Amino acid sequence: MFKIPVLSSERKISLLLALVTLTSVPFFDSIPQSVIAAPERATNFPDTQNHWAQPFITRLAERNIITGYPDGTYRPNQSVDxxxxxxxxxxxxxxxxxxxxxxxxxxxxxxxxxxxxxxxxxxxxxxxxxxxxxxxxxxxxPVSRVEALVSLSQNLNLTTAQTARRQTTRRRFFFPLAMTTLMQPLMTAKATNKTVSPLQNAPASAVVSNYYTDAKNIPQYAVDDVAAATQAGIVVNYPNTKILNPNQPATRGTIAAFIYQALVNQGRLEPLSNNVKAYNYIVDRSNNQ
Structure with a gap:
């Protein structure tokens, strides 16, 4: 008759440790270390102190929107999958x-x-x-820069100035002729004091060409969304605001900047102060005053 061997306490512990190792290694290998909680959640990372995106990264980390790695780093130049x-x-x-x-x-x-x-x-x-x-x-x-911008633009319902004008013209108010005659001096004065942007009526292709020297590299499907994201103040380009590099993989620093600016656009976060160096890399800063 077959007898079940009796294991010593040391042997039981060894087998248990081996089992834990075999079952846990594949699991943790499949998870980016940045999403494995460190003992204490860091908000100031040693490898971002002199990085151009440091203000965006720190403020999002403080709100637990992004996290670092167990070794305390953020790795801002690493691409985002x-x-x-x-x-x-x-x-x-x-x-x-x-x-x-x-x-x-x-x-x-x-x-x-x-x-x-x-x-x-x-x-x-x-x-x-x-x-x-x-x-x-x-x-x-990896997520490209243009893919990230299209994702944010489409789902935050961003529009170019031209698209917004098309939408608002559908909701015009009509007044009696006598009232419009009385209002004419006020309407004329208001119109003469308003500064009209040269891109207000421009198509999206003209908008991106005005902002970016490499606009020709933007995929056709993304032109409208990139134009809208730009005018909404979401696009952040380092070191040259005129170069978008749309098809390059987005880094963790870039994604932090895009997300932060998207939350500013929603009114959920305060804009960067204009005395912060990173402020200068926001392509259209008119919405960040």
């Missing part, structure tokens, strides 16, 4: 759901137990992110 971008979006915004993922429907490359499965689902339902054909999300694909 789609899964991490979804997690940041989830922390930063609380938009109403535009759609719901059908029950049982998941991306083929996002298992139910994936660390970012829930943030990805919420970013999709809020309308900030989309999948790829074939029901793929590509969670480890």
């Amino acid at each position: 789609r899964d991490e971008f979804a997690a940041i979006i989830r922390q930063a915004f609380n938009q109403n759901k535009e759609r719901t993922i059908p029950s049982g429907s998941v991306y083929k490359d996002v298992p139910a137990n994936y660390w970012a499965a829930e943030p990805i689902e919420e970013a999709y339902e809020m309308g900030f992110m989309h999948g790829y054909p074939g029901e793929y999300f590509r969670p480890k694909q």
Whole structure:
């Protein structure tokens, strides 16, 4: 008759440790270290003290919108993957759901137990992110600068000045002729005191060409959204505000700047003071006064 061997206490402990190691290593390897909570949440990172995006990073970290790594660093020049971008979006915004993922429907490359499965689902339902054909999300694909701007522009309902004018002209008020005659001096005085921007009636293509020397590199699908994000004060370019580099991977510093400016646009955060160096890298600062 087969006898079950009796294990010593030391042997039991060894087997238990081996089991824990085998089951935990793949799990933690799949999670970016920046989302693994450190013993104390840092807001001032040693590798951002002289970084151009430091004010954006620090202020978002203070609000627990972004986090650093267990070693205390933030790694501002590291690119942001789609899964991490979804997690940041989830922390930063609380938009109403535009759609719901059908029950049982998941991306083929996002298992139910994936660390970012829930943030990805919420970013999709809020309308900030989309999948790829074939029901793929590509969670480890880096987010480009233009993709981040399109995501923010579309889902924060940003518009160019031209689009806004088209929308407001549909809601005109009509007054009796006698009243308009009496109001004419006031209306004329108001019109003469108003400064009209040369880009007020310009199409989006002209807007981006005015702001960026590399506007030709902006994908056609993104021109309207980049123009709207620019005029809303969301675009931050370092070191040259005239160079967008739309197709380059967005870094953790850049994403922090975009997200911060988007929250400023929503009125949820205070604009940077104009005596802060990073203020100078905001492309259109008219909304940050």
